[in-house]
Amino acid sequence: MPFRNMVQTPKLRGITQGSVFNHARSDDFHNDVLGMVISARCDLAQKKQEKFVYVPLVKVKHWFDFHLVPKLTEEYRKTLLSELKTILTQNKNADTVIETFGPEKCLDLLAGHKDQVKYQEKLTKLKYVESCMQLGVLDKSLLQEKKFAAKIDDIITNKTEGFFIIDNIIDFQDNKANLGTYIAILGEPRPIHRVAALGIAEGLDHSKITEQNRIYDSLTYRQGEMSYVLCNIASPYIELALQRFSNFYSRIGIDDPTARLKELLISEAMA
Numbered sequence: 001m002p003f004r005n006m007v008q009t010p011k012l013r014g015i016t017q018g019s020v021f022n023h024a025r026s027d028d029f030h031n032d033v034l035g036m037v038i039s040a041r042c043d044l045a046q047k048k049q050e051k052f053v054y055v056p057l058v059k060v061k062h063w064f065d066f067h068l069v070p071k072l073t074e075e076y077r078k079t080l081l082s083e084l085k086t087i088l089t090q091n092k093n094a095d096t097v098i099e100t101f102g103p104e105k106c107l108d109l110l111a112g113h114k115d116q117v118k119y120q121e122k123l124t125k126l127k128y129v130e131s132c133m134q135l136g137v138l139d140k141s142l143l144q145e146k147k148f149a150a151k152i153d154d155i156i157t158n159k160t161e162g163f164f165i166i167d168n169i170i171d172f173q174d175n176k177a178n179l180g181t182y183i184a185i186l187g188e189p190r191p192i193h194r195v196a197a198l199g200i201a202e203g204l205d206h207s208k209i210t211e212q213n214r215i216y217d218s219l220t221y222r223q224g225e226m227s228y229v230l231c232n233i234a235s236p237y238i239e240l241a242l243q244r245f246s247n248f249y250s251r252i253g254i255d256d257p258t259a260r261l262k263e264l265l266i267s268e269a270m271a
Contacts, residue, residue, distance in 0.1 A: 003168035003181075007231040010172060015201040015229055017041045018238035020169060023206070023220050023227045026056035027188060028066060033058055033220065034169065035192065036184055036233060038242060047198070051191040054218070055245070057166065060181040065138055068151055072143045073133060080126040087119045155183070162187040162248050164241045171230040179230075186245045192218040203228045 010019060017037055024035030037044070039052035058066075084103050089095050091113055098106055103123055110116040132139050154160045164184040171177040193215045196204070204227040209216045219227055233241065 004237075006167050006234055006237045007170050008234045010229040010232045013201050015197050016044050016232065017242075018233035019201075019229045020057065020231050020233065021054075021200045021227055021229050022171075023222055023225060024054065024056055025190065025218055025220055026058060026185065029056065029058045029062055029185075030220070031059075031062065034182060034230070035190075035218065036166075036241070037192070037197070038189070038245060044197070047194060049194060051193055052197050053189050054192050055189055056185045057169070057182040058185065060165070060183055063163075063183040068148075068155075069138050069140060069143070070133070072147060072151065073129060073139075075147070076142055076144075077126065077129045077133065080122055080129065083122050084119060084126065087115050087122070091115055158240070158244065164244055166233065166237075169231060173228055173230060184241060186241075186248050189245075190218060200227045200229060 007020070015021070015037060017039060019037045021035050021037075024033045026033045034057035035054040036057050037052060037054045039049070039054075043049045044052060081098070081103065084106070085095050085098055088097055088106060088109065091110060093106070093109055097109070103126060107116070107119060107123060110119050129142060131137075132142070151160075155163060155165055158164055162185070164186055166182045166184065169179040169182050171179055195215045196218055199208070204219075206219075206221055206223065206225045206227065209219060209221045232238075
């Protein structure tokens with residue numbers, strides 16, 4: 001199997017740090033959303049807090065389409081724009097001319113030049129990419145496989161800030177069904193009411209959920225369904241997820257090192 005053993009059987013009628021439950025809510029995702037409880041174990045054990053905290057878990061395919069593909073498409077758009085600027089500067093035009101007149105009008109500056117055709121080809125690609133972005137079309141044929149693979153490598157090794165990968169969620173309550181890979185959205189901590197959490201621990205029939213009852217705001221109502229604990233994230237993966245969650249919210253903004261510093265260090269290293 002390609003998966004690590006990141007989950008384990010949940011305790012009977014129990015919910016704790018690392019418990020994964022179904023039919024959770026998320027701001028940006030609406031299908032197959034799970035929740036991973038991140039509140040302290042002692043808070044859950046003592047049941048004194050009115051609300052606990054969870055982060056949404058979404059299927060990796062949905063995360064790719066919502067987060068990764070648009071990001072890579074935007075990077076491709078910037079690459080095309082940079083290539084157009086390069087063509088213009090190679091033909092004795094200022095590198096700011098695109099910002100002033102726009103890439104389409106700048107084509108006139110190359111009239112009669114040998115690079116006019118190359119510029120037109122890249123401009124056509126740029127217009128198509130921008131059209132896809134505006135319409136929300138996901139054209140994965142635009143993406144370079146190497147760049148896509150590099151981004152996937154980052155998420156697999158948990159280097160992508162604000163996200164944490166769970167190799168394979170197992171629903172131990174449903175004949176150990178393999179649900180596949182999920183991504184924890186660490187940047188979206190959400191409250192879950194104690195009554196809802198304890199109901200999930202027992203197995204919460206959605207017939208108890210009504211729009212007026214704010215106790216169940218953390219759950220997406222599904223007629224005839226039930227919310228329950230599918231599995232628990234095993235140690236040390238839950239501790240690693242919590243560490244990354246903590247690091248994400250304790251970031252300190254500083255200026256990036258200058259390009260000149262890099263040049264000085266390279267010169268020093270080569271001396």
